[in-house]
Amino acid sequence: MSWELDSRLANDSVLIADSNTFQLRLLNDHRYEWLILVPKVSEATELFELPSLYQQQLIQICNSASEKLLGQRHCDKVNAGYLGNVVAQFHFHIVGRRVDDPAWPGPVWGHSPREAAAAEIIQERCNYWRELRLV
Amino acid sequence: MSWELDSRLANDSVLIADSNTFQLRLLNDHRYEWLILVPKVSEATELFELPSLYQQQLIQICNSASEKLLGQRHCDKVNAGYLGNVVAQFHFHIVGRRVDDPAWPGPVWGHSPREAAAAEIIQERCNYWRELRLV
Numbered sequence: 001m002s003w004e005l006d007s008r009l010a011n012d013s014v015l016i017a018d019s020n021t022f023q024l025r026l027l028n029d030h031r032y033e034w035l036i037l038v039p040k041v042s043e044a045t046e047l048f049e050l051p052s053l054y055q056q057q058l059i060q061i062c063n064s065a066s067e068k069l070l071g072q073r074h075c076d077k078v079n080a081g082y083l084g085n086v087v088a089q090f091h092f093h094i095v096g097r098r099v100d101d102p103a104w105p106g107p108v109w110g111h112s113p114r115e116a117a118a119a120e121i122i123q124e125r126c127n128y129w130r131e132l133r134l135v
Numbered sequence: 136m137s138w139e140l141d142s143r144l145a146n147d148s149v150l151i152a153d154s155n156t157f158q159l160r161l162l163n164d165h166r167y168e169w170l171i172l173v174p175k176v177s178e179a180t181e182l183f184e185l186p187s188l189y190q191q192q193l194i195q196i197c198n199s200a201s202e203k204l205l206g207q208r209h210c211d212k213v214n215a216g217y218l219g220n221v222v223a224q225f226h227f228h229i230v231g232r233r234v235d236d237p238a239w240p241g242p243v244w245g246h247s248p249r250e251a252a253a254a255e256i257i258q259e260r261c262n263y264w265r266e267l268r269l270v
Contacts (some may be wrong), residue, residue, distance in 0.1 A: 081216010
């Protein structure tokens, strides 16, 4: 079965980069620098269902993105992981947190509805992450 | 510097198993089957700060625990990841979720205060996870 992005993920986020194995996406929310990494593996809902190589790549991408979030993007902490209670298609969150963001120190998940970002914010973030070629 | 468990993690959870590299702990909350994996690496707050071998072990333990949570422990979904906004010492959550648990389908993090479990529940869970020798 060919892989297809879940429609809710497609609606809530924009594509940063696309490879044979992953899509890296940006959540459309001006309040957080929030990356979503989606492995192109049909029917996967849990980490252990991904091929081992995908798991390794996922951790490498998470690590590289985390270093950038804490460095050049001036975040204070990274929150990362997967839930999938609402959108079952496996997707991994890598969220740059700041001590002055609205959800701090609580989790971003479940905090409040998404607040769409202005086009120039999306553009700047997507350009930044695209140039790093993480996927 | 020798590794020492954060006092809040010590207070909120009980030890399942202890190895040279990890502590596997059970959050003391009757509502969720909630494992906390703490690598014994001083000063680590982010995944990328752990030695590569620890990162690989962490994923392996998460995967093994997830299969058990969804199988023998009758959970419906696994939520896993790290935050560290309040307790900076790196610790990784592996949470078995059920569609009838009080936080479903939202995240467990930030949902409500911990509700301590009866001694026999803790004992049963700890015995179960200890016998698997995941760490």
